[in-house]
Amino acid sequence: MTDNQLQREKELAAKTAADLVEAGMSVGLGTGTTVACLLPILAARRLSIRCVATSPQTEELARQLGMRVEPFTDVRSLDIAIDGADQIAPDGWLVKGGGAAHTREKLVAITAARFIVIADSSKPVDILNGPLPIELLAFGLGSTLRRLGNVTLRNLPPSPDGGIIGDYHGPLDEPRATATWLSGTPGLIEHGLFPPEMVSTAIIGRGEQVEVRN
Numbered sequence: 001m002t003d004n005q006l007q008r009e010k011e012l013a014a015k016t017a018a019d020l021v022e023a024g025m026s027v028g029l030g031t032g033t034t035v036a037c038l039l040p041i042l043a044a045r046r047l048s049i050r051c052v053a054t055s056p057q058t059e060e061l062a063r064q065l066g067m068r069v070e071p072f073t074d075v076r077s078l079d080i081a082i083d084g085a086d087q088i089a090p091d092g093w094l095v096k097g098g099g100a101a102h103t104r105e106k107l108v109a110i111t112a113a114r115f116i117v118i119a120d121s122s123k124p125v126d127i128l129n130g131p132l133p134i135e136l137l138a139f140g141l142g143s144t145l146r147r148l149g150n151v152t153l154r155n156l157p158p159s160p161d162g163g164i165i166g167d168y169h170g171p172l173d174e175p176r177a178t179a180t181w182l183s184g185t186p187g188l189i190e191h192g193l194f195p196p197e198m199v200s201t202a203i204i205g206r207g208e209q210v211e212v213r214n
């Protein structure tokens with residue numbers, strides 16, 4: 001699959017997701033190259049919508065396109081959120097956070113009545129595999145790393161919320177058990193495993209078609 005073909009699949013998935021957005025909705029915008037395809041398509045619809053963004057990059061692009069982006073602080077609910085994914089398992093589990101925005105992305109996803117995932121055909125996998133993006137509290141970092149075990153830190157500035165971005169290198173064949181363990185680890189702010197119950201629909205570009213998984 002060439003880069004152009006993957007780009008076309010992202011655009012098809014993005015267009016299908018953009019068509020789910022209606023005037024008056026509050027919309028969560030994810031982060032990444034697939035969301036970067038979504039934003040111009042959504043902006044071109046010129047709907048009256050209010051948006052929240054999961055990263056400074058998405059916020060900047062959305063504003064450049066004339067979209068209304070509001071702070072997330074006081075938002076209690078969203079009608080829909082649309083975001084990409086790094087891996088999509090057959091049972092609906094996702095790995096996210098390749099762009100280091102998974103903490104904000106998970107908060108926005110769980111706030112939305114519908115969370116729509118958009119992806120090209122390289123993202124579905126038979127079994128999730130690592131590394132798994134994680135965000136860590138700087139305070140006590142050494143202790144957290146020792147307890148987590150096999151983690152590499154990314155050579156990145158801290159997240160917009162001050163977290164340290166890294167990747168956990170462990171098996172992901174039992175994602176619920178891993179997610180439960182990671183969520184219960186003090187010092188770990190958030191991990192990139194998203195459970196199926198958080199995902200309403202995955203829209204996957206495949207050639208000139210889209211596959212819709214509900």
Ligand code: 5RP
Pocket residue numbers: 030031032033034035083084085086095096097098099100101102105
């Ligand atoms: C960012 C993410 C992205 O949604 C994920 O990495 C997919 O990105 P892309 O659309 O560029 O493939 O989780 O934190």
